[in-house]
Amino acid sequence: MTRRVGLLGGSFNPAHGGHRGISRFALEALDLDEVWWLVSPGNPLKPRAGMAPLAARYASAVRAARGLPIRPTTIEARLGTRYTVETLTQLVRRYPHVQFIWLMGADNLAQFHRWRDWRGIARRLAVAVIARPGYDAAARRAPAMGWLRRYVRPAARADQWARWSLPALVLLHFQPDPRSATSFRARHPDWHEQATPKALRDRVTRRTII
Ligand SMILES: Nc1ncnc2c1ncn2[C@@H]1O[C@H](COP(=O)(O)OP(=O)(O)OP(=O)(O)O)[C@@H](O)[C@H]1O
Numbered sequence: 289m290t291r292r293v294g295l296l297g298g299s300f301n302p303a304h305g306g307h308r309g310i311s312r313f314a315l316e317a318l319d320l321d322e323v324w325w326l327v328s329p330g331n332p333l334k335p336r337a338g339m340a341p342l343a344a345r346y347a348s349a350v351r352a353a354r355g356l357p358i359r360p361t362t363i364e365a366r367l368g369t370r371y372t373v374e375t376l377t378q379l380v381r382r383y384p385h386v387q388f389i390w391l392m393g394a395d396n397l398a399q400f401h402r403w404r405d406w407r408g409i410a411r412r413l414a415v416a417v418i419a420r421p422g423y424d425a426a427a428r429r430a431p432a433m434g435w436l437r438r439y440v441r442p443a444a445r446a447d448q449w450a451r452w453s454l455p456a457l458v459l460l461h462f463q464p465d466p467r468s469a470t471s472f473r474a475r476h477p478d479w480h481e482q483a484t485p486k487a488l489r490d491r492v493t494r495r496t497i498i
């Protein structure tokens with residue numbers, strides 16, 4: 289049977305309640321079986337300075353995902369992909385029985401036009417953007433919206449996304465969640481220096497999704 293999976297790519301530096309909240313919301317609004325958290329080896333647009341090691345970020349994701357149908361994974365490190373379009377090409381090929389939808393917060397929509405082959409991403413799979421406090425105006429004015437606007441689908445029918453022709457974009461609003469990794473790091477600057485259990489660290493390189 290075809291599974292419906294939402295992909296939330298991120299730095300997870302560290303994972304926090306906002307990731308959990310939006311994933312829980314997406315599971316329901318998009319009628320998903322699972323959300324996979326793609327813990328990035330390194331966002332191509334973010335500086336490396338201040339980025340905790342992948343093992344620590346992955347461990348934080350495993351903790352934050354507990355009890356929900358969310359699978360944190362470091363698959364991009366194993367595939368050797370950093371650009372989302374490359375990751376998606378490989379995932380679609382590797383998992384022919386999974387229907388994927390790309391999830392991202394409104395802050396990323398504002399930057400989307402800077403991603404490699406962003407139109408190609410939207411041609412490969414549906415995209416759901418989740419509102420984020422402080423980013424409404426930036427998302428509305430997002431340069432990528434100049435092209436994407438014509439492909440916007442009604443949020444009231446978000447659970448039908450698997451039937452939409454591509455490109456397809458849905459803008460989802462739910463109780464805005466102000467949590468961010470930036471504010472977490474401001475309060476806990478050395479969060480990743482706490483020991484990462486060795487077993488978890490080892491699993492980062494070995495882990496497969498299914
Ligand atoms: N509170 C939130 N509301 C909506 N989207 C969110 C929220 N937190 C994270 N996201 C989204 O989750 C994905 C991964 O986010 P990321 O790991 O960069 O966390 P972040 O809190 O945005 O980090 P930072 O503050 O370091 O930029 C991105 O698409 C981001 O937009």
Ligand SMILES: O=C(O)c1ccc[n+]([C@@H]2O[C@H](COP(=O)([O-])O)[C@@H](O)[C@H]2O)c1
Nearest residue numbers: 297298299328331333371372373403404
């Ligand atoms: O492919 C790109 O050009 C690209 C540029 C910037 C960000 N991304 C992806 O966007 C996702 C969110 O990143 P972040 O750091 O905002 O959590 C993550 O999966 C990144 O790999 C991808």
